[in-house]
Amino acid sequence: xxxxxxxxxxxxxxxxxxxxxxxxxxxxxxxxxxxxxxxxxxxxxxxxxxxxxxxxxxxxxxxxxxxxxxxxxxxxxxxxxxxxxxxxxxxxxxxxxxxxxxxxxxxxxxxxxxxxxxxxxxxxxxxxxxxxxxxxxxxxxxxxxxxxxxxxxxxxxxxxxxxxxxxxxxxxxxxxxxxxxxxxxxxxxxxxxxxxxxxxxxxxxxxxxxxxxxxxxxxxxxxxxxxxxxxxxxxxxxxxxxxxxxxxxxxxxxxxxxxxxxxxxxxxxxxxxxxxxxxxxxxxxxxxxxxxxxxxxxxxxxxxxxxxxxxxxxxxxxxxxxxxxxxxxxxxxxxxxxxxxxxxxxxxxxxxxxxxxxxxxxxxxxxxxxxxxxxxxxxxxxxxxxxxxxxxxxxxxxxxxxxxxxxxxxxxxxxxxxxxxxxxxxxxxxxxxxxxxxxxxxxxxxxxxxxxxxxxxxxxxxxxxxxxxxxxxxxxxxxxxxxxxxxxxxxxxxxxxxxxxxxxxxxxxxxxxxxxxxxxxxxxxxxxxxxxxxxxxxxxxxxxxxxxxxxxxxxxxxxxxxxxxxxxxxxxxxxxxxxxxxxxxxxxxxxxxxxxxxxxxxxxxxxxxxxxxxxxxxxxxxx
Amino acid sequence: xxxxxxxxxxxxxxxxxxxxxxxxxxxxxxxxxxxxxxxxxxxxxxxxxxxxxxxxxxxxxxxxxxxxxxxxxxxxxxxxxxxx
Numbered sequence: 001x002x003x004x005x006x007x008x009x010x011x012x013x014x015x016x017x018x019x020x021x022x023x024x025x026x027x028x029x030x031x032x033x034x035x036x037x038x039x040x041x042x043x044x045x046x047x048x049x050x051x052x053x054x055x056x057x058x059x060x061x062x063x064x065x066x067x068x069x070x071x072x073x074x075x076x077x078x079x080x081x082x083x084x085x086x087x088x089x090x091x092x093x094x095x096x097x098x099x100x101x102x103x104x105x106x107x108x109x110x111x112x113x114x115x116x117x118x119x120x121x122x123x124x125x126x127x128x129x130x131x132x133x134x135x136x137x138x139x140x141x142x143x144x145x146x147x148x149x150x151x152x153x154x155x156x157x158x159x160x161x162x163x164x165x166x167x168x169x170x171x172x173x174x175x176x177x178x179x180x181x182x183x184x185x186x187x188x189x190x191x192x193x194x195x196x197x198x199x200x201x202x203x204x205x206x207x208x209x210x211x212x213x214x215x216x217x218x219x220x221x222x223x224x225x226x227x228x229x230x231x232x233x234x235x236x237x238x239x240x241x242x243x244x245x246x247x248x249x250x251x252x253x254x255x256x257x258x259x260x261x262x263x264x265x266x267x268x269x270x271x272x273x274x275x276x277x278x279x280x281x282x283x284x285x286x287x288x289x290x291x292x293x294x295x296x297x298x299x300x301x302x303x304x305x306x307x308x309x310x311x312x313x314x315x316x317x318x319x320x321x322x323x324x325x326x327x328x329x330x331x332x333x334x335x336x337x338x339x340x341x342x343x344x345x346x347x348x349x350x351x352x353x354x355x356x357x358x359x360x361x362x363x364x365x366x367x368x369x370x371x372x373x374x375x376x377x378x379x380x381x382x383x384x385x386x387x388x389x390x391x392x393x394x395x396x397x398x399x400x401x402x403x404x405x406x407x408x409x410x411x412x413x414x415x416x417x418x419x420x421x422x423x424x425x426x427x428x429x430x431x432x433x434x435x436x437x438x439x440x441x442x443x444x445x446x447x448x449x450x451x452x453x454x455x456x457x458x459x460x461x462x463x464x465x466x467x468x469x470x471x472x473x474x475x476x477x478x479x480x481x482x483x484x485x486x487x488x489x490x491x492x493x494x495x496x497x498x499x500x501x502x503x504x505x506x507x508x509x510x511x512x513x514x515x516x517x518x519x520x521x522x523x524x525x526x527x528x529x530x531x532x533x534x535x536x537x538x539x540x541x542x543x544x545x546x547x548x549x550x551x552x553x554x555x556x557x558x559x560x561x562x563x564x565x566x567x568x569x570x571x572x573x574x575x576x577x578x579x580x581x582x583x584x585x586x587x588x589x590x591x592x593x594x595x596x597x598x599x600x601x602x603x604x605x606x607x608x609x610x611x612x613x614x615x616x617x618x619x620x621x622x623x
Numbered sequence: 624x625x626x627x628x629x630x631x632x633x634x635x636x637x638x639x640x641x642x643x644x645x646x647x648x649x650x651x652x653x654x655x656x657x658x659x660x661x662x663x664x665x666x667x668x669x670x671x672x673x674x675x676x677x678x679x680x681x682x683x684x685x686x687x688x689x690x691x692x693x694x695x696x697x698x699x700x701x702x703x704x705x706x707x
Binding site (some may be wrong): 070073074076077081082083084085087092181305306308309310313344346348349350357358364367368371375398399401402405406409412413414422532605 | 632633636637639640643644647650651655658659661662664668669670671672673676677679680681683684686687689690691694
């Protein structure tokens with residue numbers, strides 16, 4: 001623990017040291033919000049990767065692949081695909097049209113307070129939605145690394161990021177992102193090489209919970225063990241409970257004449273109070289290979305293709321979550337039962353998040369909607385867009401985007417191996433899938449665990465810094481200076497930006513603590529949908545349709561934002577995970593709003609522009 | 624054909640964007656309309672889902688390289704003709 005803590009503190013100290021050192025270089029608004037527009041294109045490109053590869057990418061996607069296989073990898077594909085829109089459609093115009101913020105670019109032709117207000121509000125909403133998963137990831141990471149409570153991790157990240165942003169703004173944010181982007185790609189490559197070097201084995205690593213499989217008679221006849229009568233919510237479920245010889249209650253899933261041992265937790269008021277029948281206990285790590293395709297027990301070192309081939313032919317044991325409805329007060333029991341899954345199913349869509357995609361039309365629409373949002377969302381994220389202002393010219397913007405794509409693409413290829421490595425190495429924490437990558441590193445050695453965790457921590461710092469910068473610019477530059485008309489000199493604008501950064505940081509910390517149980521990639525999917533619905537229609541039509549009016553842009557942003565936000569908050573996932581209500585009562589037929597709200601955003605801009613343009617034309621004809 | 628380098632470059636970018644969009648849309652359509660086809664192993668060990676997914680991650684870099692080559696050729700042509 002001492003070595004782990006030392007490495008971790010060293011990383012944080014280096015990052016903070018760089019921030020304070022660079023702090024003296026950013027006294028003007030141009031320096032604070034756009035790093036003087038003098039960041040070299042290669043550094044900016046890697047900083048793009050550092051900005052973009054958030055907790056969702058590193059912790060969330062690896063965790064989702066570890067629990068749901070290829071369904072998690074779909075996020076990697078969608079997250080990268082969005083950069084094609086950024087490179088070919090958005091990069092150069094954003095650099096040409098804007099100065100500090102997304103609202104600058106959107107308002108470049110009109111000088112409209114309505115556009116500035118709508119765009120700044122949208123940037124704030126998206127940034128905060130995107131900040132929540134980063135903070136949730138921070139809490140998970142600190143918990144895994146130091147064994148501290150979730151809220152402590154959130155407070156540490158929030159405080160460090162506020163220090164970074166408040167000291168030197170975009171200059172320090174850029175260099176933190178550059179360092180983090182470089183380290184992330186390099187060490188994930190090392191981790192992947194170690195996974196391939198180890199190969200696959202049917203011997204579960206020490207400490208992995210594999211669960212016993214017994215016949216009904218065998219289980220009941222064990223000495224000192226007695227079956228507990230099914231009562232409350234347990235009656236009518238496929239689960240059988242035994243009081244073991246040591247007095248602890250075990251839960252088994254019945255399948256014909258066979259019983260498979262499960263893991264289970266009891267929560268009260270959303271707090272876990274017991275695990276596997278032990279008050280204050282913890283779930284044991286899971287995930288192993290039950291059989292390899294050719295009957296071998298171990299593959300030895302494998303090439304990347306050979307590894308995927310071996311996973312495809314193997315049988316992997318995954319753990320499926322099931323809630324048991326009970327009637328003893330506010331207690332909720334959650335059971336995870338083992339399911340042997342063919343590797344061929346692990347490596348294609350439909351195992352987890354998109355189960356039922358082959359038959360259920362709502363699932364199909366949900367899938368299309370998510371893939372559309374991921375494709376359109378990247379080029380609409382405020383913290384990505386403002387990075388185009390930190391380079392000198394349009395050519396620099398384009399070249400840095402290409403460097404960013406190379407680094408980000410390399411990382412996303414690695415996520416598949418890291419996720420599958422966690423799935424087959426007994427490093428999946430059932431209560432928190434976000435910890436899969438750090439625990440995988442821990443399976444190799446403690447030093448790698450410390451380094452990977454520290455990188456993950458800087459990953460969160462880099463992205464959160466960018467998001468808070470985007471929100472800070474939206475408040476100080478767009479809302480205060482341009483919409484409300486507060487008279488500020490250059491220093492005053494920087495001061496306002498710093499105060500805004502602190503306020504947004506505190507809000508993000510509070511929300512990160514409140515939403516701690518949600519998977520971070522899943523939450524980011526929502527942020528992408530809101531960004532794609534609110535920002536992309538207006539930006540695309542501004543660039544490619546001369547008929548766009550300021551009213552069209554304003555209403556396009558407002559309608560896209562409100563519609564996507566409302567959809568997300570009324571979806572089944574929000575009912576289940578945010579409000580704790582029955583998801584069947586949700587008003588929206590599927591979770592992802594993009595397939596409806598992105599076209600709605602385009603339609604609003606076009607219709608309002610046509611209406612207001614004809615009115616303007618009429619006004620001009622009739623004096 | 625326009626001679627404005629900015630418009631020409633933007634059009635080339637949109638052509639490459641359309642190519643990728645078709646590739647991406649094809650993936651989504653196959654995943655939704657024929658998900659079992661994703662299990663097909665065309666060559667090597669990996670299945671179609673893995674090959675197609677990896678292609679979608681690598682393709683942006685290939686298209687970006689083509690784009691940069693086009694832009695460089697455009698700059699050389701502009702300098703060769705003495706156009707502003």
